Amino acid sequence: RAVITEEFKVPDKMVGFIIGRGGEQISRIQIESGCKIQIAPDSGGMPERPCVLTGTPESIEQAKRLLGQIVDRCRNGPGFHNDVDGNSTIQEILIPASKVGLVIGKGGETIKQLQERTGVKMIMIQDGPLPTGADKPLRITGDAFKVQQAREMVLEIIREKDQADFRGVRSDFSARMGGGSIEVSVPRFAVGIVIGRNGEMIKKIQNDAGVRIQFKPDDGISSERVAQVMGLPDRCQHAAHIISELILTAQERDGFGSMAVARGRGRGRGDWSVGTPGGMQEITYTVPADKCGLVIGKG
Structure with missing residues (x-):
């Protein structure tokens, strides 16, 4: 083809x-x-x-x-409404549950400052059928340019918090393990495969290699995500090799053979055994919901 x-x-x-x-x-x-x-x-x-x-x-x-x-x-849907009064735009962005308090600020101070600096109106939609602990929509109303500016400022606040948390985790783990870290680039289509269902695959990689793996904050644009692998140098290389194997397997399966894989040196192509009986190889694949019946078959 x-x-x-x-x-x-x-x-x-x-x-x-x-x-x-x-x-x-x-x-x-x-x-x-x-x-x-x-x-x-x-x-x-x-x-x-x-x-x-x-x-x-x-x-x-x-x-x-x-x-x-x-x-x-x-x-x-409710997320996008344009030219409400001929001049205004309404845009809703979904705020992760763990960051809602950060965006609102103590006593509503942060969201108040954002509104004053950008000249827009912001409302965090707390009511409705969404359960407690769920992500919440933030509704921004105003001039189209100012709405976009406010949106970027909100996302920047979230990014800065994510990066600060990430640096803290990385420093703490590296200090305890007495090691360093390397970065592995993972194509977006393979991120779910590397993480696995409910995080099972990434846990197996961490346990097998004796490292800590954490994806850097997502910019939502790049074609790749960056996984930070932390631990002793040889263990980091082993984990990078495992991740590369998973990416290569996914590329061959999905026809993305020309895409870049991991940064860092591996130890050559080979099978990764995750400790199944008889030395068998185990690889987890993400199957689309509408294809499960096809894979399982009748009966």
């Missing part, structure tokens, strides 16, 4: 929804369609942002269909 490349445009303000939290949504689309999707870093001020789709004609059409479904859901 010939592999082709095609450009497909999506509304700029919906890119965050298309990528999804931690890149989960776009990874799912790539796995289900078999098409590689690269979203441009910005729209250049235009209302639409280009995406580059790479794959067979069939996989590209499937990816376009799935992307179109997400765009339609966003348009019909």
